Amino acid sequence: MTFAELLEATRAGAQYVPGLATVASAPYLFRPFVMLLALAVSAGIAGTLVNLRRAEFTAEAVSHSVFPGIVAGFIVAGLDGIVPGGAVVGVVAATVLTLAAQRAAAADEAGTAIVLSTFYAVGLVLSLAHSDKSGQLEALMFGRLLEVSPERLGQALLACACAVALLCATWPAQLAVAYDRVLARASGIRVQRYDAVFNVAVAATVVAGASAVGVLLVVGFLVVPAASARLVARSPRSMACWATGVAAVSSYAGMAVAAAPPSRPVSPQACVVVALLVALVLTVAGKGLVNRARRH
Secondary structure (H helix, E strand, C coil): CCHHHHHHHHHHCCCCCCCHHHHHHCHHHHHHHHHHHHHHHHHHHHHHHHHHHCCHHHHHHHHHHCHHHHHHHHHHHHHHHHHHHHHHHHHHHHHHHHHHCCCCHHHHHHHHHHHHHHHHHHHHHHHHHCHHHHHHHHHHHHCCHHHCCHHHHHHHHHHHHHHHHHHHHCHHHHHHHHHCHHHHHHCCCCHHHHHHHHHHHHHHHHHHHHHHHCCCCHHHHHHHHHHHHHCCCCCHHHHHHHHHHHHHHHHHHHHHHHHCCCCCCCCHHHHHHHHHHHHHHHHHHHHHHHHHHHHC
Protein backbone atom coordinates (compact mmCIF):
# COMPACT_ATOMS: atom_id res chain seq x y z
CA MET A 1 0.00 0.00 0.00
CA THR A 2 1.40 3.38 -0.97
CA PHE A 3 1.48 6.42 1.27
CA ALA A 4 -1.27 8.05 -0.80
CA GLU A 5 -3.55 5.05 -0.23
CA LEU A 6 -2.78 5.10 3.48
CA LEU A 7 -3.55 8.79 3.61
CA GLU A 8 -6.88 8.28 1.84
CA ALA A 9 -7.76 5.49 4.27
CA THR A 10 -6.94 7.79 7.16
CA ARG A 11 -9.05 10.59 5.77
CA ALA A 12 -11.96 8.19 5.29
CA GLY A 13 -11.92 7.40 9.01
CA ALA A 14 -12.51 9.66 11.96
CA GLN A 15 -10.86 13.07 11.99
CA TYR A 16 -8.01 13.36 14.41
CA VAL A 17 -5.21 15.57 15.60
CA PRO A 18 -1.82 13.87 15.17
CA GLY A 19 -0.54 12.82 18.55
CA LEU A 20 1.00 10.01 20.52
CA ALA A 21 -2.37 8.26 20.96
CA THR A 22 -2.83 8.23 17.20
CA VAL A 23 0.61 6.75 16.62
CA ALA A 24 0.00 4.08 19.25
CA SER A 25 -3.44 3.13 17.93
CA ALA A 26 -2.61 2.98 14.22
CA PRO A 27 -0.54 -0.13 13.35
CA TYR A 28 0.90 1.41 10.19
CA LEU A 29 2.16 4.36 12.27
CA PHE A 30 3.11 2.49 15.43
CA ARG A 31 5.64 0.09 13.88
CA PRO A 32 7.50 2.83 11.96
CA PHE A 33 7.56 4.98 15.09
CA VAL A 34 9.05 2.14 17.16
CA MET A 35 11.67 1.60 14.46
CA LEU A 36 12.54 5.30 14.48
CA LEU A 37 12.90 5.28 18.27
CA ALA A 38 15.28 2.31 18.12
CA LEU A 39 17.20 4.03 15.34
CA ALA A 40 17.38 7.20 17.44
CA VAL A 41 19.07 5.33 20.30
CA SER A 42 21.51 3.52 18.04
CA ALA A 43 22.27 6.55 15.88
CA GLY A 44 22.58 8.81 18.92
CA ILE A 45 25.38 6.70 20.39
CA ALA A 46 27.08 5.84 17.10
CA GLY A 47 26.67 9.40 15.80
CA THR A 48 28.43 10.77 18.87
CA LEU A 49 31.51 8.73 18.03
CA VAL A 50 31.18 9.64 14.36
CA ASN A 51 31.27 13.31 15.35
CA LEU A 52 34.16 12.93 17.80
CA ARG A 53 36.16 10.90 15.29
CA ARG A 54 35.28 13.33 12.47
CA ALA A 55 34.25 10.22 10.54
CA GLU A 56 31.24 11.62 8.69
CA PHE A 57 32.74 10.55 5.36
CA THR A 58 33.20 7.03 6.73
CA ALA A 59 29.54 6.96 7.78
CA GLU A 60 28.58 8.11 4.29
CA ALA A 61 30.72 5.36 2.78
CA VAL A 62 29.12 2.70 4.99
CA SER A 63 25.62 3.88 4.11
CA HIS A 64 26.34 3.52 0.40
CA SER A 65 28.35 0.32 0.78
CA VAL A 66 25.41 -1.68 2.16
CA PHE A 67 23.37 -0.93 -0.97
CA PRO A 68 24.42 -4.07 -2.91
CA GLY A 69 23.47 -6.20 0.09
CA ILE A 70 20.06 -4.54 0.25
CA VAL A 71 19.57 -5.12 -3.47
CA ALA A 72 20.65 -8.76 -3.27
CA GLY A 73 18.52 -9.40 -0.21
CA PHE A 74 15.49 -7.86 -1.90
CA ILE A 75 16.00 -9.93 -5.04
CA VAL A 76 16.31 -13.16 -3.06
CA ALA A 77 13.74 -12.70 -0.30
CA GLY A 78 11.80 -9.53 -1.01
CA LEU A 79 11.41 -6.72 1.52
CA ASP A 80 12.12 -9.00 4.46
CA GLY A 81 15.54 -9.85 2.99
CA ILE A 82 16.99 -6.34 2.83
CA VAL A 83 18.19 -6.26 6.45
CA PRO A 84 19.98 -9.66 6.37
CA GLY A 85 21.48 -8.88 2.97
CA GLY A 86 22.61 -5.45 4.08
CA ALA A 87 24.05 -6.89 7.29
CA VAL A 88 26.27 -9.35 5.43
CA VAL A 89 27.63 -6.72 3.07
CA GLY A 90 27.89 -4.21 5.94
CA VAL A 91 30.30 -6.51 7.79
CA VAL A 92 32.40 -6.86 4.64
CA ALA A 93 32.43 -3.09 4.10
CA ALA A 94 33.33 -2.48 7.76
CA THR A 95 36.26 -4.87 7.43
CA VAL A 96 37.55 -3.15 4.30
CA LEU A 97 37.20 0.31 5.88
CA THR A 98 39.07 -0.87 8.97
CA LEU A 99 41.96 -2.02 6.81
CA ALA A 100 41.92 1.29 4.95
CA ALA A 101 42.15 3.19 8.26
CA GLN A 102 45.65 1.77 8.85
CA ARG A 103 47.04 3.99 6.12
CA ALA A 104 47.91 7.67 6.26
CA ALA A 105 45.12 10.24 6.43
CA ALA A 106 45.16 10.95 2.69
CA ALA A 107 45.24 7.26 1.83
CA ASP A 108 42.49 6.67 4.36
CA GLU A 109 40.16 9.09 2.55
CA ALA A 110 41.14 7.67 -0.82
CA GLY A 111 40.47 4.13 0.36
CA THR A 112 37.13 5.18 1.83
CA ALA A 113 36.15 6.82 -1.44
CA ILE A 114 37.13 3.68 -3.37
CA VAL A 115 35.03 1.49 -1.05
CA LEU A 116 32.06 3.83 -1.41
CA SER A 117 32.14 4.01 -5.20
CA THR A 118 32.90 0.31 -5.71
CA PHE A 119 30.19 -1.09 -3.45
CA TYR A 120 27.60 1.40 -4.65
CA ALA A 121 28.42 0.65 -8.29
CA VAL A 122 27.95 -3.07 -7.64
CA GLY A 123 24.56 -2.30 -6.13
CA LEU A 124 23.53 -0.29 -9.18
CA VAL A 125 24.63 -3.08 -11.51
CA LEU A 126 22.55 -5.60 -9.57
CA SER A 127 19.60 -3.24 -9.60
CA LEU A 128 19.73 -2.64 -13.34
CA ALA A 129 20.20 -6.35 -13.99
CA HIS A 130 16.71 -6.86 -12.53
CA SER A 131 14.89 -4.07 -14.32
CA ASP A 132 11.48 -5.37 -13.35
CA LYS A 133 12.31 -4.59 -9.73
CA SER A 134 14.41 -1.47 -10.23
CA GLY A 135 11.53 0.85 -9.35
CA GLN A 136 11.04 -0.79 -5.97
CA LEU A 137 14.79 -0.84 -5.36
CA GLU A 138 14.97 2.87 -6.14
CA ALA A 139 12.27 3.43 -3.53
CA LEU A 140 14.42 1.54 -1.02
CA MET A 141 17.17 4.10 -1.54
CA PHE A 142 14.83 6.70 -0.04
CA GLY A 143 13.06 4.38 2.40
CA ARG A 144 9.60 2.89 2.86
CA LEU A 145 8.82 3.94 6.38
CA LEU A 146 5.09 3.17 6.32
CA GLU A 147 5.57 -0.32 4.92
CA VAL A 148 7.45 -1.69 7.92
CA SER A 149 6.40 -5.29 8.52
CA PRO A 150 6.74 -7.11 11.86
CA GLU A 151 9.62 -9.12 10.38
CA ARG A 152 11.53 -6.04 9.23
CA LEU A 153 10.86 -4.33 12.56
CA GLY A 154 12.28 -7.29 14.47
CA GLN A 155 15.35 -7.38 12.24
CA ALA A 156 15.93 -3.64 12.63
CA LEU A 157 15.54 -3.81 16.42
CA LEU A 158 18.10 -6.63 16.54
CA ALA A 159 20.56 -4.64 14.42
CA CYS A 160 20.15 -1.55 16.62
CA ALA A 161 20.56 -3.64 19.78
CA CYS A 162 23.80 -5.13 18.43
CA ALA A 163 25.17 -1.67 17.58
CA VAL A 164 24.31 -0.28 21.02
CA ALA A 165 25.77 -3.31 22.81
CA LEU A 166 29.04 -3.14 20.86
CA LEU A 167 29.56 0.57 21.49
CA CYS A 168 28.53 0.52 25.16
CA ALA A 169 30.85 -2.43 25.85
CA THR A 170 33.82 -0.56 24.31
CA TRP A 171 32.83 3.02 25.17
CA PRO A 172 35.95 4.13 27.17
CA ALA A 173 38.35 2.78 24.56
CA GLN A 174 36.24 4.24 21.74
CA LEU A 175 36.52 7.68 23.33
CA ALA A 176 40.28 7.30 23.75
CA VAL A 177 40.67 6.43 20.07
CA ALA A 178 38.34 9.24 19.04
CA TYR A 179 40.28 11.89 20.95
CA ASP A 180 43.85 10.82 20.13
CA ARG A 181 44.64 7.71 18.10
CA VAL A 182 48.40 8.04 18.62
CA LEU A 183 48.10 8.35 22.40
CA ALA A 184 45.59 5.50 22.50
CA ARG A 185 47.97 3.23 20.60
CA ALA A 186 50.85 4.26 22.88
CA SER A 187 48.68 3.41 25.89
CA GLY A 188 48.33 -0.17 24.70
CA ILE A 189 44.89 0.12 23.13
CA ARG A 190 44.49 -1.96 19.99
CA VAL A 191 43.20 0.81 17.78
CA GLN A 192 42.45 -1.45 14.83
CA ARG A 193 40.21 -3.67 16.96
CA TYR A 194 38.11 -0.72 18.12
CA ASP A 195 38.03 0.70 14.62
CA ALA A 196 36.48 -2.59 13.50
CA VAL A 197 33.90 -2.50 16.31
CA PHE A 198 33.05 1.11 15.47
CA ASN A 199 32.64 0.37 11.76
CA VAL A 200 30.48 -2.70 12.44
CA ALA A 201 28.26 -0.70 14.81
CA VAL A 202 27.84 2.07 12.23
CA ALA A 203 27.05 -0.54 9.58
CA ALA A 204 24.42 -2.14 11.85
CA THR A 205 22.81 1.26 12.42
CA VAL A 206 22.84 1.99 8.70
CA VAL A 207 21.28 -1.39 7.88
CA ALA A 208 18.52 -0.84 10.44
CA GLY A 209 17.86 2.67 9.16
CA ALA A 210 18.03 1.69 5.51
CA SER A 211 14.84 -0.33 5.84
CA ALA A 212 13.06 2.74 7.22
CA VAL A 213 14.51 5.95 5.78
CA GLY A 214 16.68 4.55 2.96
CA VAL A 215 20.41 4.40 2.40
CA LEU A 216 20.55 8.01 1.23
CA LEU A 217 18.78 9.56 4.24
CA VAL A 218 20.07 7.38 7.08
CA VAL A 219 23.27 9.47 7.20
CA GLY A 220 21.13 12.29 8.54
CA PHE A 221 20.44 10.24 11.67
CA LEU A 222 24.14 9.59 12.19
CA VAL A 223 25.37 13.15 11.60
CA VAL A 224 22.70 15.78 12.34
CA PRO A 225 21.59 14.83 15.91
CA ALA A 226 25.19 14.49 17.07
CA ALA A 227 26.07 17.86 15.53
CA SER A 228 23.17 19.44 17.42
CA ALA A 229 24.15 17.71 20.66
CA ARG A 230 27.77 18.84 20.51
CA LEU A 231 26.64 22.46 20.71
CA VAL A 232 25.00 21.97 24.11
CA ALA A 233 26.52 18.85 25.71
CA ARG A 234 29.42 19.04 28.15
CA SER A 235 30.58 15.42 28.01
CA PRO A 236 30.48 12.54 25.52
CA ARG A 237 27.87 10.72 27.60
CA SER A 238 25.56 13.72 27.74
CA MET A 239 26.23 14.28 24.05
CA ALA A 240 24.98 10.78 23.28
CA CYS A 241 21.87 11.40 25.41
CA TRP A 242 21.20 14.73 23.71
CA ALA A 243 21.66 13.20 20.26
CA THR A 244 19.26 10.39 21.12
CA GLY A 245 16.71 12.86 22.42
CA VAL A 246 16.99 15.10 19.37
CA ALA A 247 16.55 12.13 17.03
CA ALA A 248 13.55 10.79 18.99
CA VAL A 249 11.73 14.14 19.19
CA SER A 250 12.44 14.88 15.54
CA SER A 251 11.14 11.44 14.59
CA TYR A 252 7.88 12.11 16.39
CA ALA A 253 7.58 15.59 14.87
CA GLY A 254 8.22 14.24 11.38
CA MET A 255 5.68 11.47 11.82
CA ALA A 256 3.10 13.97 13.09
CA VAL A 257 3.62 16.21 10.08
CA ALA A 258 3.41 13.26 7.69
CA ALA A 259 0.24 11.96 9.37
CA ALA A 260 -1.52 15.32 9.14
CA PRO A 261 -3.99 15.56 6.22
CA PRO A 262 -2.22 17.89 3.75
CA SER A 263 -3.39 18.82 0.28
CA ARG A 264 -0.76 16.49 -1.19
CA PRO A 265 0.91 13.38 0.28
CA VAL A 266 4.40 13.93 1.69
CA SER A 267 7.23 11.50 2.36
CA PRO A 268 7.29 10.59 6.08
CA GLN A 269 10.99 9.76 6.05
CA ALA A 270 11.77 13.08 4.39
CA CYS A 271 9.68 14.84 7.05
CA VAL A 272 11.72 13.15 9.76
CA VAL A 273 15.04 14.21 8.22
CA VAL A 274 13.78 17.77 7.72
CA ALA A 275 12.76 17.79 11.38
CA LEU A 276 16.33 16.81 12.28
CA LEU A 277 17.64 19.75 10.27
CA VAL A 278 15.14 22.12 11.89
CA ALA A 279 16.34 20.95 15.29
CA LEU A 280 19.93 21.69 14.26
CA VAL A 281 19.01 25.19 13.06
CA LEU A 282 17.14 25.91 16.28
CA THR A 283 20.06 24.64 18.36
CA VAL A 284 22.52 26.83 16.48
CA ALA A 285 20.25 29.85 16.85
CA GLY A 286 19.70 29.20 20.55
CA LYS A 287 23.43 28.73 21.13
CA GLY A 288 24.10 32.02 19.38
CA LEU A 289 21.57 33.86 21.53
CA VAL A 290 23.04 32.39 24.71
CA ASN A 291 26.59 33.37 23.69
CA ARG A 292 25.44 36.91 22.82
CA ALA A 293 23.68 37.24 26.17
CA ARG A 294 26.81 36.12 28.00
CA ARG A 295 28.96 38.67 26.17
CA HIS A 296 26.64 41.49 27.15
